[in-house]
Amino acid sequence: MTCQLTADCLSEIFEYLEEDKFTLHSCLLVNRLWCTISVRVLWRNIWNFKHPCRRRSLRVASSIISTLFACLPNESKELLFENNIFILPPTSRPPLFNYAAFCKVISTHKINEMIFSILSDKTSFYNSFSADKSGLVTTEIIKLLTSQIYSLKKLDCYRFDCDYINFSFNSSPGIRDLLELGCLSTLPSNFFYQLSQVCHNLQSIAIIINNNYVSNGLKELISLQNNLKNIALSTFDNNLADIIPTLIKHSNSITKLRLYNSDEDNLPLSFIGIFSNLQEIILSFPNVLELFENFEFEDFTREFIDFKNLQYANFPKLQTLKIPFHCPKVKYVIKFLENNGKNLKKLYISRSNRDLSLSIANLCPNITSLYVIFKNNELDILKTIFINCQHLESIKILCGVKHLNKKKVLETVANYSPNKFCELKIYSSSYSCVSSKDLESFFINWKNRISKKLLKLIMITGDYFSCLNLENMKIVKKYENLGIIKFETKSYYEEEEEEKLHYSHF
Template sequence: MSYQVPVECLNEIFEHLDDKKTLYSCLLVNHFYCKISIRILWRNIWRDIWCSRFIMTYNQFLRVSSSILSTLFACLPKESKELLFKKGIFISTPTSKPPMFNYPSFCKVLLIEKIFLIISVALQKIPNTKNRNYLVINEVIKMFITQISSLKELSYSYYDDTYIMDSDDISFTYFSGATDCLTNLSKLRCSLSLSSKFFYYLSKICHNLQSLNIVFGLGITKVPNELKELISLQNNLKDLKITAACSGDWKDIIPSLTKHSNTLTKLHLNNVFNDNLSVSFIALFSNLQEIKFSYSTRNFGEKQFSDFEKLQNVNFPKLQYFNIPYHCTKPEYVMKFLENNGKNLKKFVIKEEDCALNLSTAKFCPNLKNLSIAIRCDELDTLRIIFNSCQYLESIKIWCGVRYLSDKEVLETIAIHSPENFCKLKIYNDSLSKSKLLPEDLESFFISWKNRPSKKSFTLLINKTYSSSSISLEENEECMKIIKKYKNLGIIKKFETKFREKI
C-alpha cells in the first residue's frame, strides 16, 4: 500500500531546500509535489531570474523574459486579454489550455521596476513600444493586486538600467484590491521620484513596515511630506537603508526617523557620487545591531562621511555587525569606534588596508565569528594574531593577490593557527593575481585539516573578477582530483569557484 507524506511535512521539507534546482526537479515528480514547489518558487520569482541575468547572454535573458511574460499573459483575466488584443498586443501563451495553477496568487514579492524591464525586453519588437509597455504592465500589476491576498515585499523605483519608467503612467495604488493586498506589507523599496500620491496612499494603509529602503537624489532632492508621514506612522520599523545618489542628501528625513530610535536595529547608509554626507545622526539609534556603510565616488581617496569622527566615542551596546569600506573615514576613528563597540561584534567587514586597524580588530573584537579583511603581502603576522586573538572565529573572507597575502600563505596559516570552530574561507582574487596553489599545497592543507581535533568539514569559496588573469582551481586537473578526493572523504563540505564583477 502506497503512503502519502502529509502536506505539512512536505511543506516543511521543501521550505528548507537551499538548492532551487532541487525544487525545480520536484515539479516533475507528481501533481502533489509540483503544487508545493510552485508555491515556493513563485513566492519571489524575480529574485533568481535577476541574480542569473548577470551570467546570461542577452538572448538568454530575452528568452527568459518572454517565457515569464507568456505565463503571466496566460493568467490574465479575459477582459485584460481582450483590452490588450484591441490595442494590437497579442502575447503567445505556453499552451492553448488554461494554466495549471493561478501563479500570481502565490507571489509575496513584487518588484515593479523588474517587471517593467521584463516587459520592455519581451515587447521591444512591437511598434509604439512605450505606450504598449504601460498598457501591459498595468494589466499585469492589476492581476497581481487582485490575486495576492497579502503582499509582503514591494520594490517600486522609477528606473532600472537603461529602461526609464514613468511612475505616473502606472496606476498601482488605484487598482481595486490594493488596500487588502498592501495592508500587511512588511518590506518597501522606493525612490523620491515616485508621485507623492503613492506615499500618501501607503501612509493610509501600511503601518507595519519592518524594512524600508529609500533612494534619494537622481535629480530629485526634496523629500515629500507624504513620505515623511509614511515613515512616522510605522509601528515597528527595524531595518532601514538609505541611498543618497548624486545630489541627494538624507538630512531632511532624519526628524521623521527619530520615532524609531528604540525599534531600529539595522541601518545601511549608501553614498553614491556624493561628498561628505553626515552620519552623526546614527548616535540617535542606540539599539542598532547592524551598521553598514557603502559608497561609490567620483573622488577616490577622499573621506566619504564628513563627521564619522563624532561617532567614534558613541556606544552601541547591542552592535553585532559592522561594515565599513575603504576610505570611508580615517582609520584612527574606526579604531576608537572598535575600542568602544568591538567586544560584542560577531561580524566585521573592513576593506581598509591599514595594519594598525587590522591589529585593532584582533585587540578589540575577541568574539568575532565572521571577518572580511584585506591584509597586505608583508603583514602575514597580522593574520596569525587575528586567529590567535579571535578564538570564536568561524569564517573569513580575505583578499589575495599581488598587494595582498597569497592564497597559499592564507591556507598555511589557517592550517596552523585558525581556532577550533573555524571552517570557512572565502578568497577574493584581485584582477592581477595568479594562484600560487599547487596540488601538493592543497594535499598538505587537507591532511592537516583532517587531523584537526574539531573534525569540522571545510568550505572553500573563491571569487575572482572577470578581468582576472588568475587560473581557477577548477581549471587545474590535479587540484580538482584532490578536491574530489577530500569531498568524498567528507573533509570538504563545499568548494566553489565563481566570477564576480570587478569592484
C-alpha cells in the same frame, strides 16, 4: 506498503529548498500534491532569478510573463490586443493554478525590464513604441498581482516613470501584510497616501532619494509605522536633512541602518548615534576610484568628516559593521571599535592598515565573520586574529602581489584558525595559481584537524579559471567527495554586484 508524506510535512521540507530552484523544479514532476506545494514556493518571489546567459534569462522571463498573461482577466487581454500586443501563453490550455496569488513580492522595475526585454527582442531595436507597450503590459500585470495576492510581503517601486502605473490598493487584499517597501522619494504623494491608509506594520523601508526631494506622503507613511526596524537610504546629492527628523521618531525601534552614497565627504553621519538600539550599520560609498583604492592605494583615505563625531557613539547591541568601500580615518575607526568592538559579530572594512588590523584582534574577541585587507608582510596579524578571535567562523582574504600569498594563507588557516572556523574566501587581486602539492597539503591538514568541520572554500577571481588548473580541480573533487570541503568559484564581478545590491537595499 508505501508511506505518503503529508502536505504539511512536504511544505516544511520545501521551505528549506527555496533557494534551490533546480530541485524545486524537479519536485513539480513527482505528482500533483508535490507540484501544488512546490509551485507556491517557486512563485513566492518569481522575479529573483539570474543566469549568466542572456538568452537563458530571456527564456525564463518570457515563460514568467506569458504565464501571467494567461492569468489576466479578459478585459485586460482585450485592452492589450487592441494595442497590438500579443504574448502567447505557455500552452493552449487554461493555467493549472492562479499563479499570481502565490506571489509575495512585486517588483515594478523588474517586471518592466522583463516585459521590455521580451518586446524589444521581438522588434530587435529600442524605440518608444516598444517602451509604451511594455508600460501598458506592466500596468495590467501589476493590477492582476495587487488584486490576487492574498499576502504581499515586499513591494519594490524603483521605476523613475512609475507614475504611469495606476496603483489601486483599495482593491488589494494582501497589502495590509506588507513588511518591506523599496521606493523612490519622488513617487507621487498619492501612492504613499494610499499605502498610509492600510500599511502600519512595515518593518523595512529602502529609499532612493532623488533630486534632493522627499515626498510629504513618504514622510507621513514612515511616521505612521508601528514597528519600523530597518532603513536603507541611497542618495546622490549628500542631503538627508529632509528625512532625518522623520526617522528619529523611530530611534528606539530601528535596528538596521544602511547608507549608500557616491560621495561621503559631506554626508551627515553623526545623527546615527541617536539610534542607540542599532544591531547593524552599513556605510557604503563606492565611486570610480574604489578598485584602485582597494587594490593599489590602500593608504589613500577620504575624510568621512562626520565620522569624527560618530566615533564616540555607543551602540550596546551592535553586531554588524560594514564599510565595504571607502573607509574613515583609521584613528576614528579604532576609537569606534574601542566603544563597540566587544559585541561585534561581523566586521567588513575595505582598508589596509596594520594598526587597524591589530585593533580588530584586540578589541573584537567575539567576531564570527571578518574581511579586512592585509599587506604582504602582515601574515603575523592574520595569525594573531585567529588566536585572539576564537569565535571566528568565516574570513575573506585578499591575495596578490601586494597582499598575502595564497600558499601562506592556506597554511595559516590550517594551523591557526579556531575550531569553529568553517568558511574561507580567497579574493585574488592578480593572477596566481596554488600548486597542486600545496592545495592537497592544505586539504590533508584540514582533514587531520581536531575540529572535523567541513570547510567551505570560495575562490573569487577576475575569471573562473585563473585560480585552479585541471589537476587542482581533480584534487578539489577528491576532497569534496570525502566530505572534507565544499568548493565554489565566483568571478570578481559577480561578487561586486552581489555586494553592491546587498549594501544598497534590504
